[in-house]
Amino acid sequence: MRNVKDVREVIPSFKAYSAGLSIGEIKERYGLNNIIKLSSNENPLGASPLVQKVVVDHADEVFRYPRVETPGLVRAIAEKVGVPASRIVAGNGSDDIIDMVIRIKCRPGKDHMLAFDPCYSMYPLQAKLCGVEYRSVPLDEDFGFSLDKLADAADENTAMVVLVTPDNPSGLSITADEIEAFASKLPPQALLVVDEAYIDFVDSYEKYSVVPRLDRMPNTCVMRTMAKAYGLAGLRLGYGIMPEWLADYTLRVRLPFSVNILAEYAGEAALKDETFYKETVRVVVEGRKYFTERLTALGCKVWPSQTNFVMFKPPMDALVLFEKLLQKGIIVRSLEGYDRPDLIRMTIGTEKENRAVVAALEELLA
Secondary structure (H helix, E strand, O other): OOOOOOOOOOHHHOOOOOOOOOHHHHHHHHOOOOOEEOOOOOOOOOOOHHHHHHHHHOHHHOOOOOOOOOHHHHHHHHHHHOOOHHHEEEEOOHHHHHHHHHHHHOOOOOOEEEEEEOOOOHHHHHHHHOOOEEEEEEOOOOOOOOHHHHHHOOOOOEEEEEEEOOOOOOOOOOOHHHHHHHHOOOOOOOEEEEEOOOHHHOOOHHHHOOHHHHHHOOOEEEEEEOOOOOOOHHHOOEEEEOOHHHHHHHHHHOOOOOOOHHHHHHHHHHHHOHHHHHHHHHHHHHHHHHHHHHHHHOOOEEOOOOOOEEEEEOOOOHHHHHHHHHHOOEEOEEHHHHOOOOOEEEEOOOHHHHHHHHHHHHHHHO
């Protein structure tokens, strides 16, 4: 007799996603009132005033189902990125789109996925859940991208190849020229997925984004999130820019109402607020420069970032520094989970937060 608790063999091996420490946890643990959270790569300015207003204005509609196809949001995204609306699929965060594309493109037991290691955790996790083999090629010791090695690892059973660029946790980025050349070396059946979650913060959009050249990269899909530059992490909104055939299949299998009604209104409002978007990018770019200069002066090795965070190696035990910062009410991200306990990742905050963090680091690293 089978037990109702019997599940697929792979399921017990999963561990729940760890999002890092929360403000409430640190307040309770150390009895602190003022916390600076720079661990989750959130928008330093919060959410746009237009977004906040539209959420309040439409709060009385939450009992209604949204339109399944989210037409207004899709049109707004398509106009923003400069592609036909038929190539846009919106979802409950970019994780939603990642999961669907893996399910559509990869045949369990036959195909495999290919990516660099480390990679954004949703790719190996969802591959495992979908019963798809996940293969990886290590990044260089200094987190560089050996694109030739990755291309050489692809074969006739490679259904999907993933590039996260700008990369997390390093902040490094691959140029669009390099990605286009890489795409031409892949087997014809392989879908190239370029995850551009942090593309809003690069020094040059034309240099790093592949979206303007998708017409000559027909087997490429781009993942985007509205959690970072647009400050919608809590509303869960992302989208894919993909070939029309893939967008068609994705819309066929997508769970209905995956974009909630407030997220749809908020996404449209966020895309209209150019002032907030530009100010977010300005604060991030200036804060990134400030952190890079000050951390370097304090003896840290800092990786050149194209994102809203910096990765660095301090001149002391990184885990000890991480804990001492927590005791001061400053939450950063230890990279112990990436098997790099010697490194720390730190989100760019407001100017006031950045200066407070540097003052604490000056004291601790003295």
